[in-house]
Amino acid sequence: xTNLPEPIERVLHTxxxxxxxxxxxxxxxxxxxxxxxxxxxxxxxxxxxxxTALARAIxxxxxxxxxxxxxxxxxxxxxxGMVRIAKDLDDAIEDEDILLxxxxxxxxxxxxxxxxxxxxxxxxxxxxxxxxxxxxxxxVQVPVDxxxxxxxxxxxxxxxxxxxQLYRNLGYIAVLDPAALxxxxx
Numbered sequence: 001x002t003n004l005p006e007p008i009e010r011v012l013h014t015x016x017x018x019x020x021x022x023x024x025x026x027x028x029x030x031x032x033x034x035x036x037x038x039x040x041x042x043x044x045x046x047x048x049x050x051x052t053a054l055a056r057a058i059x060x061x062x063x064x065x066x067x068x069x070x071x072x073x074x075x076x077x078x079x080x081g082m083v084r085i086a087k088d089l090d091d092a093i094e095d096e097d098i099l100l101x102x103x104x105x106x107x108x109x110x111x112x113x114x115x116x117x118x119x120x121x122x123x124x125x126x127x128x129x130x131x132x133x134x135x136x137x138x139x140v141q142v143p144v145d146x147x148x149x150x151x152x153x154x155x156x157x158x159x160x161x162x163x164x165q166l167y168r169n170l171g172y173i174a175v176l177d178p179a180a181l182x183x184x185x186x
Contacts, residue, residue: 005167007180008157013149015171018131018159021148022050025129026057028146029099037061038097040129043114044068044087046103049160049168050131050148054101063096065089069110083113094122099145103160104132108140115142131159132173149173155181 004011013021029038038058042051044066055062068087098118105111111128119126129146136153155178157163158170163181167174 004174007177008167008174009177011172011174012151012154012156013173018148018172019053022053022131023057025146025148026054026059029054029129030059033060033097033099035060036097037063038099039063039065039093040099040101041089041093041118042066042101043103043110045168046160046162047101047131050103051101054129063091065091065093067114069114071110083110085117092121093118095124097125098123099127099129102128102130104134104156105130105142105144105147106134106137108138108142111142112140132156132161 038060040051040055040062042048042064045068051064055064066087067085067089069083070086071083100111100114100118102111105128115126115128127145128142130144131148133144133147133150134153135150151173155163155176156173157167157176158173160168161173162168163176167176
């Protein structure tokens with residue numbers, strides 16, 4: 001791919017690769033949850049693009065809800081810290097099959113917090129689906145049921161992932177030039 005926007009270093013997964021992988025994941029989810037209603041819970045803001053494409057490709061009935069997290073005590077989402085729910089679900093999830101949809105599972109801290117919080121609300125089942133899984137940075141192990149791609153320790157954007165709220169709308173997943181990052185983001 002030529003003419004990449006600054007500060008994109010290179011494309012990691014093309015739009016076609018992302019689309020194909022989402023179709024494959026959707027087929028797996030549709031088969032696993034066949035005959036059941038499924039609620040997809042997207043973690044804002046990063047999961048929106050992935051969740052939308054995934055929901056369109058799933059062949060069983062799905063409901064959708066969203067929540068948002070925020071870190072405090074000066075921590076960013078990529079640094080272990082205290083997590084809290086900034087926007088909670090609109091509806092109860094008791095006795096429902098729930099699939100938590102993430103853009104990326106990194107250290108595992110936020111995902112573990114969300115799993116514990118949601119499990120306490122009595123869902124029938126609770127799984128995780130993530131577009132990107134960065135196991136190289138995992139500190140807390142979490143059970144990822146469906147994953148798009150496993151990636152190394154790179155700062156990536158596109159398909160919902162951002163840098164300073166930019167590049168979410170890219171249809172592909174790209175590596176950001178490390179020279180463009182703030183020192184504490186590298």
